[in-house]
Amino acid sequence: MNRLVRDVLMHAPVIAPSATGEYVYDLLSEDEDLLVVAVVEDRKPVGLISRDRFFLKMADRHGRALYGRRPISFLMSKSPLIVESCKPVEELNALIARDCPSALMEGFIITREGDYAGVGTALELFRLMSRESTERNHKLSALAEQLGRARIEALAASKAKSDFLATMSHEIRTPLNGVLGITQLLMAGQLDAEQADMIRVIDDSGQILLRLLNDILDLSKIEAGKMDLDTAVFDPCQLASDTQTLWSARAGEKALDFSIDVQAPEDARYEGDVVRLKQVLFNLIGNAIKFTDEGLVDVRIALHAIGRRRSVLRVDVHDTGCGVSEAARADLFTAFTQANSEATRTHGGSGLGLTISKRLVELMGGTIGMRSREPQGSTFWFEVPLRRVLETPVPAKAGNAPVQTGTEAAGLRVLVAEDNPINQTVARGFLKLRGLKPSFVENGQQAVEAVQAQDFDLVLMDMEMPVLDGLDATRQIRRLPGPAGRTPIIALTANAVHGSAQRCLEAGMNAYVSKPIDQTALFAAIDACLAPTSAAPESVASDAA
Known part of the structure; x- marks a missing residue:
């Protein structure tokens, strides 16, 4: 007897894309047998939530805080396997094995004439195939085992x-x-x-x-799914001003007209990851200037309200450069791909910028695209949803201004824990610009002993050193009695991978500056740590992680 997909149909809870992660968390927690949840809008399936993938996300660092109150559209699989209920099960099995093996672990959506009907899971498939054919059941079990091994190998x-x-x-x-x-x-x-x-x-x-x-x-x-967004309140007009300041000189070097037009109320504030927004915006502007030899680069920033507290940030970057051929547009956002090999040789680049921009925009729940007419220039654009802050921000208190420079700084006692002679030379040179003569030690144990033996105003601590690393050395210093245990500590480290800054702050450091060291970032961290209002530990870091 030929079975149809409707024979494995299960009725599962249906939620809207606007449902929060916290609601789905409660839904899955209350029913331990619930494997998948369908996301449906206007009777059409738009996504699928797998129990395993959902709880893995929520169990990640800060996962509950990051995703608990966001729309489930941030977490759902936006391209699940969708099959009609009248399709034979044999065809479904072939489709999964050939094109979508992940459906065995994540489930799939069943429709009836295009409308949502229910969900299917590997469990129901196995039950059906067990009843119909032991041989088919063995084949599917073998496939599941292969997928498991492949997953383990992929993770490794x-x-x-x-x-x-x-x-x-x-x-x-x-x-x-x-x-x-x-x-x-x-x-x-x-x-x-x-x-x-x-x-x-x-x-x-x-x-x-x-x-x-x-x-x-x-x-x-x-x-790897380890890119976290850092949401904060920001001013789009200030974003435009920072952009104008940074890129005007670069455009001026090529005699290009560079302008930024921002359409937003002066007092409007929004919540978003301004660092990642700048990364995308600056990448598009940098490309526009790079590939434009004459003419202009024009940036337009606009906020469009889509509700009382929701808006969409729209950014358009237009240039009069060489443009992008129609053949190259399909792969333009693919990693290590350049639109034109001749332009690449002329202007350089790795082909990663647009790929990263696309991933970041999608991570923020937005979209990115472009339009171009070769050789008349291009317009790259992106849209990102933001939450508008209706309350007037409380002005920041005065303080934390740069402190103790020049002759005043000469009396400060600075300890540098660094085992690399090159890095010691760089640190000594930077501190000399502030009139400082630091003391050096080559491992964390020596740093702890030095802080115990002498009074230091500041410690610059490398993370990876012999004998005792910077994190353990910091923990030991924080356990010292009296003022020694409160000595400000700044991490100077070449560890710029995910979580490095957080590990430094959790160990008790006051700030984090990544290598290669930028003297502006270093001096800002020093000023913040030594300011009269500074408290330890406080994140005043320049974090490249």
């Missing part, structure tokens, strides 16, 4: 890749810290025009390597 491969990237990131950042750090120190000195040009070439080359390294790490974090 993913971990190996993450470990490799973490190691390579640390090893590459250490010499880059020497290159970019010494370059910054040379720029602060007296140089003639030719020397200044050569130093700028070194700095530009080092910055390109650093951007490539950060792009690879970002892409790895996104693919």
Whole structure:
């Protein structure tokens, strides 16, 4: 007897895309046998929530806080397997085995003439096939076992890749810290025009390597599902002002007209990850300037209300550059893909920027796209939903201004725990710009002993050192009695992978500055830690993780 898909149909709770993660959490917790939940809008299925994947997300670091109150559209599978109820089960099995093996673990949606009818799971398939044919049941069991092994192998491969990237990131950042750090120190000195040009070439080359390294790490974090969004209140007008300040000079170097138009009320405030929004915006502007030899780059930022507390941020970046051919557009947002090989040789680039931008925009629940007419220029755009803050923000209290510079700083006692001679040289040079003469130790144990023996105003602590690493050394210092246990500690580390900053703060450090060290970020962290109102520990970090 030929079975149809409707024979494995199960009735499961139906929720709207606007339902919160907290509601689904309660739904799954109350029914331990509930494997999948269907997301339906206007009788049409739009997504599927797998019990296992949902609880894995919620169990991740801060998962409950991140996803509990968000619409379930952030967590659901947006492209589940959808089959008509009249399809033969044999065809369904072939479809799963050939095109969608994940449906065995996540379930699938059953429709009747296009409308939602119910869900199916691997469990129901197994039961049906057991009744109909022992042989078929054995085949499906073997397939499930293969999928399990493949999943384990994929997880192992993913971990190996993450470990490799973490190691390579640390090893590459250490010499880059020497290159970019010494370059910054040379720029602060007296140089003639030719020397200044050569130093700028070194700095530009080092910055390109650093951007490539950060792009690879970002892409790895996104693919591993470890990219967290940091939501905060921001002002879109300030975002536009920061963008104008940063990119006007770059556009001016190529004699391009650069303008930004923002359409938002002056007092409007929104909640979003402004760091990631800037990353996407700056990437699109950087590409526009890079591939435009004459003419203009025009940026338009607008907020469109879609409810009392919800708005959509729309950004358009238009240029008069070389444009993108129709053949290249399909793969434009694919990793390591460039639209034009000749343009790539001329302007450089890894082909990762647009891929990362697309993943970040989608992570924020938005969309990204482009339109172009070769060779008349291009317009890249993205839209991201934001929550409008209706309350007037409380003005920040005055304080935390830069402190103790020049001769005033000369009396500060600074301990640097760093085992790498190159990094010691860079740290010594930066601190010399502040009139400081630091003391150096080469491992965490020596740092603890030094803080016990002498009074220091500040400790700069590397994370990875022999004998005792920076995290354990910090924990031991925090357990010391009296003022020694409250000594401000700033992490200076080449660990820029996911969670590094959080681990430093949890260990008791006051701030985190990643290598290669940027002197502005370092001095800002020092000023914040030594300000009279500063409390330990406090996150005033420059976090590249």
